[in-house]
Amino acid sequence: MARRKPRPAIREENERALIEAAERVFADEGFRGATTAEIARRAGVPKANLHYYFPTKDKLYRSVIERVLTAWLAAASSFDMSDDPRLALTAYIGAKMDLARSMPLATRIWSAEMMRGAPMIQDFLDTTLSEWVRSRERVVKGWIAAGRLKAIEPRFLFYMIWATTQQYANAAHEMATLNGGRPLDDKAFERAKSETIEIILRGVAAG
Amino acid sequence: MARRKPRPAIREENERALIEAAERVFADEGFRGATTAEIARRAGVPKANLHYYFPTKDKLYRSVIERVLTAWLAAASSFDMSDDPRLALTAYIGAKMDLARSMPLATRIWSAEMMRGAPMIQDFLDTTLSEWVRSRERVVKGWIAAGRLKAIEPRFLFYMIWATTQQYANAAHEMATLNGGRPLDDKAFERAKSETIEIILRGVAAG
DNA sequence: TATAGGTTTGACCAAATGGTCAAATGGCGT
């Protein structure tokens, strides 16, 4: 049978440009507020071309979400870098902070998706996320049993970590306003990271 | 000049019903995703009637936001209930947690507004919020100088408090999924509240 | 150089949406 001849270079470049533009627009306007016309304009292609690569707005959105999901999983894995709660939490919180800093748009889309009830990624919540949480709850409970952490409900700790780290993407504009109109510079961000880690570590440490 | 005869009872009831319906729809669909037709339907009035009371979708949204703003200020005032950092923070975090619990829809709208860059309430950020933060930063720095708190940057503490408390509204669906599909019951919520307070207090306490 | 088939694009469409309008309705003060 005749071999298909997609042009990988062209496809990849166009899809990349479209997803990048889509991230901006979805982050700024929300799913419903984002228009395919605006995304195409920002990507520098006609709208019909966008629909050639992503038949529906839905599929484009899913592609954006998949990128975040990959990044989420990567950050999550840093929780397992150590058996010591101080090191594990330091690595995990740090990774989440860095994620919010390096992918603020994707992080905001992620948060917005959760706020809307996760209509597109319910299956992720039901499977991967549920399992990750159950498993790490056991780890945290082990630390508690070993007298290394206070007797807290692990889930509430995760909620605090998720919320606080994502805040640095979600509320970047608010933070900039409170910072004299300028976004947090790298030094301030690093300080935020280390103080966040320190507060949480002290908050949950046994003793 | 002829006296106007608005019917307060009718107006109040209709505006209340419309704002309540608007809260639901704005929270679930976002500003752009919410349709005046859907809001009117949920409020049980024809769409034209909605536009009689709120000429534009924008004005309706603003009315919703004003409700949240009032609630935000009320919770903020509980920060000032004591000169003791433990009591002040306990009251403030508790008030914010209760706000997220009692007004989850409004809280989500508030968070979404911030995430979109606060297009409707930039003036609130520039004035009231900026002043509140500046003033309470001074209070926190006073506590630090008095040796009652660790030397933290007050702003990062506020961000953590805002993020963590709002999480209980923003991520209610995610939490329910991780809780076997059922929302947090009152007992679990109270535990989340007290553990959140405890972690943060231990995290920032001097010593 | 001919051509298959991947890619580009302007024109187009049906549905949805925010908002308008004028006619109808009804309750309060005289």
Next chain:
DNA sequence: ACGCCATTTGACCATTTGGTCAAACCTATA
């Protein structure tokens, strides 16, 4: 009882939006 005027509502409109389509445009390969 009556009229003023706040309120109600169905019909309507212009614009926006996601998506379609067919013709045009490459470019690798035979």
